[in-house]
Amino acid sequence: MNESEINILKSRLIPIPQEIEFNDGQEYLLQNGCKVHLVVAVSDGVAEKVSSLFKSYWNVDISLALDESGVPGQMKDDAYQLAVTDGLLAIKAKGLSGVMNACKTLRQLAEVQRGTEKVAGYFIVPCVIKDEPAVEFRGIHLCIFPETKLWDIEKQIRLAAYHKFNYAVIESWGVFPFESHPEFGWQDRKLNRSELKRLIHLGRELGITLIPQFNLLGHATASRSVTGKHAILDVNPALQPLFEPDGWTWCISNPNVRRILTDLVLELHDFYEQPPFFHIGCDEADNIGTCRDCRCHELKSLVRDHICWFYGLFKQRGARVIMWHDMLIERGDKRWDGYTACGLPEHKLNELWKELPKEIIIADWQYGYKAGEDEAVTLWPTTEFFQNAGFNVMVCPWLNVEGIKSLGKLAARKELLGMLETTWHISHDNKHAIIYGVAPNAAWNPTAELPKWLSLRLAVALHNRQVGWDMGIKEYEKTGWNMEQVDPGHHPHQLV
Numbered sequence: 326m327n328e329s330e331i332n333i334l335k336s337r338l339i340p341i342p343q344e345i346e347f348n349d350g351q352e353y354l355l356q357n358g359c360k361v362h363l364v365v366a367v368s369d370g371v372a373e374k375v376s377s378l379f380k381s382y383w384n385v386d387i388s389l390a391l392d393e394s395g396v397p398g399q400m401k402d403d404a405y406q407l408a409v410t411d412g413l414l415a416i417k418a419k420g421l422s423g424v425m426n427a428c429k430t431l432r433q434l435a436e437v438q439r440g441t442e443k444v445a446g447y448f449i450v451p452c453v454i455k456d457e458p459a460v461e462f463r464g465i466h467l468c469i470f471p472e473t474k475l476w477d478i479e480k481q482i483r484l485a486a487y488h489k490f491n492y493a494v495i496e497s498w499g500v501f502p503f504e505s506h507p508e509f510g511w512q513d514r515k516l517n518r519s520e521l522k523r524l525i526h527l528g529r530e531l532g533i534t535l536i537p538q539f540n541l542l543g544h545a546t547a548s549r550s551v552t553g554k555h556a557i558l559d560v561n562p563a564l565q566p567l568f569e570p571d572g573w574t575w576c577i578s579n580p581n582v583r584r585i586l587t588d589l590v591l592e593l594h595d596f597y598e599q600p601p602f603f604h605i606g607c608d609e610a611d612n613i614g615t616c617r618d619c620r621c622h623e624l625k626s627l628v629r630d631h632i633c634w635f636y637g638l639f640k641q642r643g644a645r646v647i648m649w650h651d652m653l654i655e656r657g658d659k660r661w662d663g664y665t666a667c668g669l670p671e672h673k674l675n676e677l678w679k680e681l682p683k684e685i686i687i688a689d690w691q692y693g694y695k696a697g698e699d700e701a702v703t704l705w706p707t708t709e710f711f712q713n714a715g716f717n718v719m720v721c722p723w724l725n726v727e728g729i730k731s732l733g734k735l736a737a738r739k740e741l742l743g744m745l746e747t748t749w750h751i752s753h754d755n756k757h758a759i760i761y762g763v764a765p766n767a768a769w770n771p772t773a774e775l776p777k778w779l780s781l782r783l784a785v786a787l788h789n790r791q792v793g794w795d796m797g798i799k800e801y802e803k804t805g806w807n808m809e810q811v812d813p814g815h816h817p818h819q820l821v
């Protein structure tokens with residue numbers, strides 16, 4: 326096989342495996358009775374999963390041999406090895422998650438038989454793959470706005486899982502149907518509980534754990550600030566004492582706030598079936614501590630007690646909290662020039678990090694890429710700062726391609742907990758292939774050379790199509806990554 330052929334095949338894979346070698350010779354035919362040899366250390370559920378995936382991907386019944394010996398002890402949970410020859414397909418992994426990753430790679434590699442009108446079968450080119458993720462936590466951050474369609478969230482969860490993200494943080498913007506306090510969200514824009522529950526279970530089935538987020542400091546409006554909306558106060562002015570006078574942040578000196586937020590976060594965590602993480606937000610808490618009562622307190626101790634309360638609440642449940650980093654460092658501090666820092670000098674929160682439990686995970690969101698940065702010099706000083714302070718840190722890029730790549734490399738090099746790719750209100754349009762093409766590669770295999778942009782985008786398009794097949798999509802608006810193809814805008818539902 327020549328280099329050009331190898332590049333064609335590699336460009337179909339997102340993320341690109343760490344080691345891959347294609348061989349000449351007869352292809353492995355995906356047909357009834359095809360032989361699959363599975364070597365795992367923990368066999369629970371593995372044989373059933375592989376059989377069902379081969380059935381759903383290629384409609385074949387496999388002949389499976391299960392072997393519970395010979396798995397290298399140092400293999401990571403998500404790692405896998407593949408050896409494909411004309412007569413046998415061998416998968417080696419520790420257990421279910423590695424095996425599922427192997428199957429995802431195989432689906433991307435499999436090509437439909439040529440020369441017929443309709444699908445007559447699929448084949449896989451002989452190859453040997455040894456693959457493992459660069460970091461443990463590979464997350465996608467998804468927002469459910471009142472305008473968001475849940476089928477679109479489902480597509481993104483499926484695509485993220487297909488590209489080997491293993492976590493999806495779900496931030497619902499005033500649309501979660503709280504039972505404990507139904508007034509905390511839009512009255513006429515509540516999500517369907519059973520539909521959301523289905524997505525949580527679907528995620529588990531696909532190998533991606535859904536993590537709830539609730540903003541416990543700023544962003545208390547549960548609405549984008551540029552719209553001036555407030556999901557609670559706009560229709561329920563009686564609840565004003567729970568917020569600072571301008572409504573943007575919670576009034577954290579009010580004991581009722583802690584009581585109600587405790588109910589809300591526990592209800593959310595239970596609804597998501599108690600995943601090992603909970604995201605408490607805490608970014609951009611501008612105008613924090615501005616009411617009469619908060620002004621009389623030292624803000625640092627108020628925020629510390631507030632965060633520590635929720636940290637303790639989740640610790641009791643065996644879960645770790647994730648918080649955005651930006652209020653813990655000060656804007657204007659020379660060390661963070663060109664990087665995101667939202668604490669203000671009057672907040673006096675720049676020493677707060679010393680008093681926070683180090684089990685809190687810092688989500689360091691940096692959406693730019695400072696010109697002149699390269700791998701040879703110290704980069705991303707905020708990340709380094711929090712890591713040196715003793716926190717587990719996740720890098721959180723968004724749309725800047727160079728930034729995503731650089732942060733992926735940083736996460737691997739510094740052995741950070743991982744990456745949380747954000748999407749906010751922009752995950753469609755031309756940006757879709759950045760989020761679902763560039764970011765999964767940066768999180769899994771950041772040093773791999775990406776294929777040409779067009780190839781990458783077409784691979785993302787094919788994978789969207791496969792996800793659509795899985796969902797049984799037939800409607801024009803639900804295909805691809807935008808509802809409309811002329812002036813499609815950022816949202817799948819946006820009609821410009």
Ligand SMILES: [Zn+2]
Pocket residue numbers: 568569575576577578579614615616617618619620
């Ligand atoms: Zn207050």
